[in-house]
Amino acid sequence: MKLILLLLIILPCLNACTSANRRMGLDDDLVIDTDLTVSDLKSAAQKMSRSIASSKISSKEKKNRIVFLKIENRTFDDTFDSYNLLSTIRKELMANNNFEFIDRKQFPEILKNMTGTEIEKQKKIAKLMNVDYFLTGRAFAHSIRKEGAREVYYRLSFRLTDAETSGIVWCDDYECKYFGKYEPINR
Amino acid sequence: MIKNIFIILIVVLLVGCAGQVPKEADDAFYMNEFGHAAKLARPFQNKLNRNFALNNAKLATIYFTDGAYDLAFSPLLNAGKVMERTVTSSGNAFWSAVSREDFKEFKGEPFDRSMCHWYRGIIHYKRGDYEKALAAFRRALDADKDTMSTNKNADIDFGAGYALAARCYNLLGEPDTAETYISRSSDVNKKLFNDNVVFVIEWGDAPLKLRDKDVLKCSAYADYIPRSSEISYAKIFVDKNEAAQINKCSSAFHQFSCNTEKTANTIQSIKLGTKWTIRICAFVAATTAVIIATEGKAVAAAPAAGVAAALVAGMVIRTEADVRVWNTLPDVIGISSLSLTPGFHHIAVCFYDFNDNEIEEWRQVYYYYPIKKDDNLIYSRAAFCHFGNFKFTTEKVNNSVIKPEIKMRHYLEIEPESKESDIRVIPLAPAFWKENEVHNFTIF
Numbered sequence: 239m240k241l242i243l244l245l246l247i248i249l250p251c252l253n254a255c256t257s258a259n260r261r262m263g264l265d266d267d268l269v270i271d272t273d274l275t276v277s278d279l280k281s282a283a284q285k286m287s288r289s290i291a292s293s294k295i296s297s298k299e300k301k302n303r304i305v306f307l308k309i310e311n312r313t314f315d316d317t318f319d320s321y322n323l324l325s326t327i328r329k330e331l332m333a334n335n336n337f338e339f340i341d342r343k344q345f346p347e348i349l350k351n352m353t354g355t356e357i358e359k360q361k362k363i364a365k366l367m368n369v370d371y372f373l374t375g376r377a378f379a380h381s382i383r384k385e386g387a388r389e390v391y392y393r394l395s396f397r398l399t400d401a402e403t404s405g406i407v408w409c410d411d412y413e414c415k416y417f418g419k420y421e422p423i424n425r
Numbered sequence: 426m427i428k429n430i431f432i433i434l435i436v437v438l439l440v441g442c443a444g445q446v447p448k449e450a451d452d453a454f455y456m457n458e459f460g461h462a463a464k465l466a467r468p469f470q471n472k473l474n475r476n477f478a479l480n481n482a483k484l485a486t487i488y489f490t491d492g493a494y495d496l497a498f499s500p501l502l503n504a505g506k507v508m509e510r511t512v513t514s515s516g517n518a519f520w521s522a523v524s525r526e527d528f529k530e531f532k533g534e535p536f537d538r539s540m541c542h543w544y545r546g547i548i549h550y551k552r553g554d555y556e557k558a559l560a561a562f563r564r565a566l567d568a569d570k571d572t573m574s575t576n577k578n579a580d581i582d583f584g585a586g587y588a589l590a591a592r593c594y595n596l597l598g599e600p601d602t603a604e605t606y607i608s609r610s611s612d613v614n615k616k617l618f619n620d621n622v623v624f625v626i627e628w629g630d631a632p633l634k635l636r637d638k639d640v641l642k643c644s645a646y647a648d649y650i651p652r653s654s655e656i657s658y659a660k661i662f663v664d665k666n667e668a669a670q671i672n673k674c675s676s677a678f679h680q681f682s683c684n685t686e687k688t689a690n691t692i693q694s695i696k697l698g699t700k701w702t703i704r705i706c707a708f709v710a711a712t713t714a715v716i717i718a719t720e721g722k723a724v725a726a727a728p729a730a731g732v733a734a735a736l737v738a739g740m741v742i743r744t745e746a747d748v749r750v751w752n753t754l755p756d757v758i759g760i761s762s763l764s765l766t767p768g769f770h771h772i773a774v775c776f777y778d779f780n781d782n783e784i785e786e787w788r789q790v791y792y793y794y795p796i797k798k799d800d801n802l803i804y805s806r807a808a809f810c811h812f813g814n815f816k817f818t819t820e821k822v823n824n825s826v827i828k829p830e831i832k833m834r835h836y837l838e839i840e841p842e843s844k845e846s847d848i849r850v851i852p853l854a855p856a857f858w859k860e861n862e863v864h865n866f867t868i869f
Contacts, residue, residue, distance in 0.1 A: 271510055310597075314564035316545060316557040317502070383571040386688060388511065418511030420532070421518045422688040 272381075272390045272418040273315065279323055282394045282412035287330030289410040290337075295371065295398065301338045302370045304331075304398070305363070313379040313392070320377065323394070327373070340367055357404065364401030371398045371407065386420040444469050445476045445749075446483045454753055459491035470500060478507040479531040479749055482541060486753040490806050494548045501548075505541035508532045509568065522692060526747040536680035537751050538568035539583060546589060547625065550802050559593035562586055572683045584610040585625070585674040585758040592617055596800065612674045613760050620762035622796060624661055624671060626774055627806040628787070629654035629756030631677040634748040643739075645697040646690065647746035651678040654756055655778050656787065656807070662773040663765060671759035671774075678756055693746060700742045707731070707738035755806055765801075769793040774805045 295302060306328070309320035331337045348366070352359045360372060375396035382389045395411035446466045453462035466487055469480040481504035488497035507530070521529035532538075546561030566586045591606035595618045607615060617623065630652040636644040659671040711734030715727040772794045776787040787807045794803070 311556045311560050312563075313560055314567055316542075316549060316560040316564070318560065381567050381570070383567065385571070420511050422692060 272388050272416040274313075274318075274392055274414075278392070278394075278412075278414055279326065283323060283326035283330055285412050286327050286396050286410055287334070290327075290331060290398065290408060291334045293398075293408045295407055296334070296336050301336060303338045303340060303368055304371050304373050305340045305367070305369045305401075306342050307360075307372050307374040309374065309394075309396075310376040313377050314381065314390075315379075318377060320375075323377075324373065324375075327396075340369060360404075361401070369401045372401060373398055386422075388418050390416045390418075392416075444472050444474060444480075446480050450483070450487070451752060454487055454490070459487050462487045463491070470503075475528065475530045476749070477531070478504045478533065479751060481507075482533075482537070482751045483753050485541075485544065486751070489544055489548075490753075494551060498545065498548050501541050501545045505538065505545065505564075508538040508541060509564075521747075522696075524743045525745045526689070526693060527745070527749055529747070531749050533751060534681050535569045535572050536583075536677065537754075539565040539586065539680075540677075540751070540754055541565075542568060543586060547802065547804060550589065550593070551804075553800075555593045555596045559590060559597065562590035562593060566590060569680065572680070582609070582611070583675050583680060584612050585760050588613040588617060588674065588760045589623070589625070592623060610674070610760075612672055613762075617760075617762045620764045621767075621799060622763045622765050622801045622803060624669070624759075624761045624763070624774075625802060625804045626659050626671050626759045626761070627755035627757065627804075628656045628659065628759075628776060629677075631750065631752055631754035631756055632681055633752060634746075634750045636746050636748060643697055643700060643744045645693045645744040645746055647748050649678060649681045649750075652756065655784060656757075656776045657779045657781075658777050659759060659807075660775050660777065661761060661763065662775060663763065664771050665773075668763050669761045671761045673757050674760045675758040676756060677754055677758075689747075693744065696742055696744045700739050700744055703741060704735040704739045708735040710734065765796045767796055767798040770796055772803065774807070776807055 290296065306321075306324045309323060311318050311320060328339050332339065348363060349359060352362055354362070363369060364372075373396065375394065378393045378395070380391045391413070392415070393411055393413050395409065397406050397409040399405070400407050446469050450462045450465035453459075453465060463484065466480065466484040469476070470484055472480065481500035485497045485500035485504060488494070488500070510532075518529055521527070542561045542565035546558045546565060549555075549558035549561055566583060569583050569586070587606050587610035591603045591610065591613075594600070594603035594606060600618075603618065604615070607613060607617065632649040632651045634647045635650050637646045637648065638644075658673070660667055661669040661671065708731035712727040712731035715723055715730045719726075770793075772791045774789040776784050778784055789805045789807055791803070791805075
């Protein structure tokens with residue numbers, strides 16, 4: 239009888255056993271699946287900001303004024319937050335002290351009152367706000383699946399476009415690949 | 426002692442229990458009582474058990490079919506994320522491997538995963554966010570890629586996914602990729618790019634899973650069994666004129682059935698083999714023991730004892746196959762497109778049987794449907810019988826108790842088929858009007 243009582247107490251306790259919540263490092267990935275992680279986004283932002291800072295457009299004489307445009311989402315993730323990525327690049331570049339960013343939250347109001355094509359609008363904004371470059375990019379993913387396994391290739395590419403000429407003055411990318419496989423019971 | 430073991434077994438089994446959306450919710454869904462169905466399914470939305478994805482998927486279908494797209498989005502996202510995760514708890518996998526198969530986390534078939542993304546894609550599309558819609562449609566295609574690659578029959582491929590992904594690519598200014606995608610959808614052609622109205626029509630019910638009744642197989646395997654549908658195809662009528670015919674673009678039964686090479690089945694086979702080995706060993710041991718114990722006097726009773734021992738020993742391994750299915754999905758997805766002038770149109774979706782006769786009780790009619798100039802997606806599902814005909818009614822409201830500025834109200838009145846039937850009145854979902862930006866109508 240004692241044994242049964244003991245079991246009755248222990249089993250519900252075991253059921254409630256879960257690992258305790260704890261603080262973890264930003265670069266630690268305890269759960270690795272086939273989705274992009276925070277570490278990837280941070281690494282991509284750092285790589286891009288370093289690349290821009292060391293490019294020919296970086297000058298100590300004059301601060302470059304940059305505006306974010308959007309990152310085209312061609313990943314498989316409809317919840318992909320491109321603004322977060324761009325704002326991390328901004329933070330890194332601002333620390334460099336050679337760049338100045340214009341808050342794009344003002345844009346929707348300005349764009350609403352403008353006419354013409356997208357490129358014409360961009361040029362008008364560039365003139366109005368004294369913009370040197372537009373920062374834009376594309377997040378692309380391609381996957382291969384076979385027998386319950388999934389291999390995903392990610393490419394986050396960025397480019398800076400001259401606001402006057404629309405010429406691309408800088409571009410770079412960040413690539414990574416993930417592999418995941420369902421447990422046999424789930425295949 | 427036996428009593429103690431019995432209690433322990435019950436306790437262990439109770440630990441393995443996991444809540445699932447009740448059958449009453451499914452019944453309410455098929456009876457078109459979405460509010461009641463959602464009320465029954467909602468308590469299971471946040472319960473973190475092995476049926477989490479299935480419960481969320483079912484709740485999402487209820488919301489989605491009711492037109493409550495905003496409410497459907499979150500359960501679809503939850504279900505999709507769990508189904509797509511390759512990282513799972515090893516505990517569930519272990520119990521599933523040694524006991525009932527449905528002790529594992531529900532991750533569905535590849536096509537279940539696809540449908541989570543498919544519906545999210547439609548929601549994004551209806552909101553006008555083609556980029557997110559494309560991401561969701563691409564993921565829907567990706568989720569089902571492994572099974573499609575083995576198919577040679579175009580009818581089996583997820584053509585609907587390719588069609589809408591192609592349209593999104595075209596709207597996003599990438600016509601080359603759009604053409605590649607449209608070429609993979611055998612039932613839809615480039616006309617889809619030029620028309621301003623896309624129809625996504627779904628009908629029928631997704632197949633159910635039934636365990637094999639062969640005694641020797643001990644219910645270890647399950648097959649998809651199609652649910653009969655009297656609908657063969659659908660036609661679109663615009664302002665009382667026939668405008669387009671909608672054929673099958675994707676079939677859930679074909680999509681589910683084409684995943685034939687399953688590792689899970691191999692595990693079930695191993696379990697079945699082990700079960701029979703234990704049974705045979707128990708039979709031999711018990712028979713021999715009885716013969717030895719009785720010194721050969723009870724030879725006739727020995728096999729009976731052996732069978733009893735085999736049956737008891739066989740209970741150590743449970744082999745019941747997993748028959749959980751997202752049963753509220755439709756069976757058929759059809760896609761078509763039309764070029765309509767902007768403004769209000771009466772749009773009817775009529776369904777036909779295999780003898781080309783219209784099945785009137787399935788007819789879906791949208792009165793004064795607002796068509797925009799650039800792009801429209803009309804989604805309709807005929808998965809349930811409405812017990813009568815629709816009649817759209819608008820009436821003046823003298824004193825609205827909710828908002829004083831409301832002057833009109835709109836509702837669908839369903840004429841009963843017989844005098845005994847109830848008159849059913851369904852107010853139009855606010856989401857319907859909101860998403861179509863109809864400002865000159867008011868709703869309460």
